[in-house]
Amino acid sequence: MTTVMTIFAFFFTMMFIYWRPKGINEAIPATIGAVMVIVGGAVNISNLIDISTKVSGAAITIISTLVMALVLESIGFFHWIATILANRANGSGIRLFWYTNALCFLMTIFFNNDGSIMITTPILLLLLNSFQLKKHEKLPYLMSGALIATASSAPIGVSNMVNLISLKMINMNLYLQTAMMFVPSMFGLFFLLGMLFLVFHNEIPKTLPPMTVPITPRSFFHHPLKNRSVHDYMKVSEKKMKLILLFVLIVRISLFVASYMHIPVEIVALAGSFMLLGWRWYALKMKPYDLLVKAPWHILVFAFGMYVIIYGLNHIGFGYYLVQLLQPHVANLFQSTFIIGSTLSILSNVFNNHPALMIGTLTLTEMNIEPDILKVAYLAMIIGSDIGSLLLPTGTLATLLWMHILKKYHYHILWSTYIKITLLVIPPTVVLTLVMLYLWVSLLFI
Secondary structure, three states: OHHHHHHHHHHHHHHHHHHOHHHOOOHHHHHHHHHHHHHHOOOOHHHHHHHHHHHHHHHHHHHHHHHHHHHHHHOOHHHHHHHHHHHHHOOEHHHHHHHHHHHHHHHHHHOOHHHHHHHHHHHHHHHHHHOOOOHHHHHHHHHHHHHHHHHOOOOOHHHOHHHHHHHHHHOOOHHHHHHHHHHHHHHHHHHHHHHHHHHHOOOOOOEOOOOOOOOOOOOOOOOOOOOOOHHHHHHHHHHHHHHHHHHHHHHHHHHHHHHHOOOOHHHHHHHHHHHHHHHHHHHHOOOOHHHHHHOOOHHHHHHHHHHHHHHHHHHOOHHHHHHHHHHHHOOOHHHHHHHHHHHHHHHHHHHOHHHHHHHHHHHHHOOOOOHHHHHHHHHHHHHHHHOHHHHOHHHOHHHHHHHHHHHHOOOOOOHHHHHHHHHHHHHHHHHHHHHHHHHHHHHHOO
């Protein structure tokens, strides 16, 4: 009965996450599924305490960075960025392609993949609509931006909540993960971007039409000194924007310093978000209530619920089955890199990368393999989870969120259109990134 209840809970949860009837929040089916697993007896109280310790730090870190992103959104930062992109493109659709992808990459690096999708997608739509581009001309920017934003969580673990949770289970700090992963995954990202450019080259407008609806930067720095011109006022606002961006960069770097010094990264992330909220309240008289309402608290519930379900699957023997299946193929570094990375790519597209990486991490911890090979196998899982998962729209929550946002803005992308592109660019990107990971760690770390 426990086995049946746990399996049913898993498939029930995944079905509703994919389907999302009436835009239902993914935390709701995850909670219902978790309750089923607990009632069925696959997870007990001690397991729940263990799950809480694993999930809480990562969830707090991600929510804190999302709050910082929402602060920037509330002061008009992203409208300011859109204005800069439009000006820098200087009428060239090709330049706009590179600039928009750079924006999506940096948004994920500075914040996280879900936050990047949530904020950059409406900004890109605003930008593209202002140029009055046709639907097929918007696709290269929107789709490449979404793929790059999601894949960009691979270089640094702090850009993806499930990566942070898994790091703790593998007993690997953020600093070491970035040192081993940044270079290989950046090669993969550059390759992916190049492939996307080649695929979309004929669809990208070479010359952009004049902006029919100029983007007006929203600014809350509305206290210019007397007798100042509009130009001087905008310069003051731009200077403040740059100072805020510098602060966010310092907070981001501090996370790695904290990890290196064995300080919980969630403490630094929380302090940074409180400082930015406090500054906004003091300088702009904007109380934090709006962001407390808009903050994605459901992430905590979703992560906890999914982990309960995965623990249940592991306890009924699914983890044991994977151990028996994979154990003979992880005897050395080469095998573990490619077998584990490929397996996670497949699992992520079938089950979604959140549960897939959780299952994979639990499986790795139960294998009797050398610590160095364990770390590399984990990094290969990240490549499969963050990049390989992009083959299907259901592979990541960020992609599902992206399609939901596009639908909200009346821009529909068919699954067939999506898969036609990803089949060309994702498999070779995964293979190249795994090759680079193997070569990088072989030369410098093992």
